[in-house]
Amino acid sequence: MLLGGCKGGDAADGDDADVAGQVLVTTTVPVSQTFHDTMDAWGNAVADPHHASVMSLGHGGLVTALNVIAGEHVHGGEAMLRVAPDPAARNAYRQAQSTLALASGELKRTEQMVTQHLATQSQLAAAHKALDDAQAGLDAQRALGGGVAEEIVSAPADGMVTALNVNLGDRFQAGAPLLSVAPAQGLIARLGVQPDEVLRLKPGMPAQVQAAFGAASGLKGQVSMVGQSVDTQTHLVPVQVTLPSEASATLVAGAAVRATIDTLGYTAWALPRNAVLQDDQGAYVFAVEHDKAKRINVALKHPQGDTVGVQGPLDAKTRIIVSGNYELNDGDAVREQQGSPK
Numbered sequence: 001m002l003l004g005g006c007k008g009g010d011a012a013d014g015d016d017a018d019v020a021g022q023v024l025v026t027t028t029v030p031v032s033q034t035f036h037d038t039m040d041a042w043g044n045a046v047a048d049p050h051h052a053s054v055m056s057l058g059h060g061g062l063v064t065a066l067n068v069i070a071g072e073h074v075h076g077g078e079a080m081l082r083v084a085p086d087p088a089a090r091n092a093y094r095q096a097q098s099t100l101a102l103a104s105g106e107l108k109r110t111e112q113m114v115t116q117h118l119a120t121q122s123q124l125a126a127a128h129k130a131l132d133d134a135q136a137g138l139d140a141q142r143a144l145g146g147g148v149a150e151e152i153v154s155a156p157a158d159g160m161v162t163a164l165n166v167n168l169g170d171r172f173q174a175g176a177p178l179l180s181v182a183p184a185q186g187l188i189a190r191l192g193v194q195p196d197e198v199l200r201l202k203p204g205m206p207a208q209v210q211a212a213f214g215a216a217s218g219l220k221g222q223v224s225m226v227g228q229s230v231d232t233q234t235h236l237v238p239v240q241v242t243l244p245s246e247a248s249a250t251l252v253a254g255a256a257v258r259a260t261i262d263t264l265g266y267t268a269w270a271l272p273r274n275a276v277l278q279d280d281q282g283a284y285v286f287a288v289e290h291d292k293a294k295r296i297n298v299a300l301k302h303p304q305g306d307t308v309g310v311q312g313p314l315d316a317k318t319r320i321i322v323s324g325n326y327e328l329n330d331g332d333a334v335r336e337q338q339g340s341p342k
Contacts, residue, residue: 022335025324027288029316030269035302035309036262039200041239042212043191043259045251047162047182048242055153055181059144059174060086063166070164071253074155074181081153081166081178089144096138103127103134144174159183160253187247189221189257192236200263201226207241212256219247223261268301268309275322276300276308283310286321286328288336293321295330 065082068074110127113119163180166172189209193201203223210218227238241259243251251257275285276298283300286293296318302309314320321334328334 022291022333023293023324023328024337025288025293025321025328025334026337027319028272028275028322030271030310030314030318030320032267032316033270033307033309034265035268035270036206036266037200037264037302038304039193039197039261039263041191041193041259041261043189043239043257045187045209045243045247045253045255045257046190047160047253048186048188049182051186052162052180052182053156053159054177055080055156055179056175056177057083057144057151057153057172059089060172060176061089061151062086063168063170063172063178064150066166066168068161068164068179070161072161074159074161076155076157078155079152080155080161080181083151083153085151086171086174089141092144093138093141096134096141100131100134100138103131107131153178155181157181157183159186162253182253187243187251187253188224189241189243189259191239191241191257191259192231192234193239195230195237198226198237198239201239201261205261205263207259207261209241209243209247209257209259211251212258217250219243219250221259266301266309268311269298269314270307270309271320272322273306273308275320275325276310277325285310285312285314286325286330287314288319288321288334291333291335293325293328293330293332293334 061083063081064084067078067082068080074080107127107130110119110124114121114124159181161179162182163177165176166178172178189207201223203226205223207221207223208218209221221241221243223239224242225238225240230236231238239261241261271285276283277285278300282297284295284297287296288294296312296314298310298312298314300308301311319336321328324334
């Protein structure tokens with residue numbers, strides 16, 4: 001039994017000798033992939049001013065009822081304001097009615113005089129023109145609201161009241177903005193970036209936008225406007241990002257948001273983060289070449305995430321060491337683990 005045990009020990013020593021001085025490693029191969037540099041920006045979700053409707057009237061008046069407040073959601077056709085037209089508008093409408101009645105009577109008299117050869121065709125044409133002018137004047141005064149005792153200002157579509165410029169009992173002039181309504185699906189992200197970074201941005205770049213607070217999922221947007229001057233209040237350059245229609249389900253107007261904008265696109269080799277090491281000389285990886293570790297210096301272009309992007313003398317067949325590389329030196333003998341991921 002003792003002899004048998006000694007014989008078995010010699011065999012085990014022989015197996016260990018076959019791998020003596022070799023480091024067990026796992027490898028993978030790099031994959032060419034497109035990466036993007038990113039830029040972070042902060043701001044607020046606001047109603048898109050390009051789709052907002054400013055409600056006004058062509059005549060002055062008095063606000064007799066106020067049914068909404070700023071920030072309130074409204075439905076299309078919902079009554080927001082009730083207005084009593086200005087007395088001057090009512091007076092102008094009555095004058096237009098009198099002018100029309102007078103012109104109609106004059107036309108009838110002129111037609112009778114023409115049949116009696118007491119008026120000329122020119123006078124008849126002038127009477128027709130006077131009637132047409134009087135009718136147009138009445139239609140204009142009716143469109144200006146002079147023909148009703150009370151006028152209702154309704155929401156043009158489902159949306160949100162973004163601004164309310166009048167109060168109950170206020171008198172306003174013709175054309176004065178009363179309130180603004182933005183469509184419910186019309187949110188954008190209004191951001192600010194540092195002046196030295198704005199040159200990296202262009203309209204059309206993709207962006208991920210999410211609420212600055214909470215755990216709301218990100219929304220895919222696109223840069224729609226890049227400012228060319230610094231805001232005097234924030235000392236930042238304004239940038240706008242369009243948001244998808246479902247943004248209103250997770251964001252409200254005025255909410256603070258954070259955006260990650262994809263800027264410059266480039267091609268690099270995608271590798272697991274553990275495969276890339278760094279020392280005083282920079283970033284590098286170890287490749288397996290003739291069962292030995294070979295150091296290859298690379299440039300770490302995309303350091304974020306579990307998959308990083310590097311650039312260097314690699315190809316799609318290079319076996320890059322992922323695990324076991326921390327204890328290696330250039331030229332060390334290695335042994336690949338069977339069944340390791342490629």
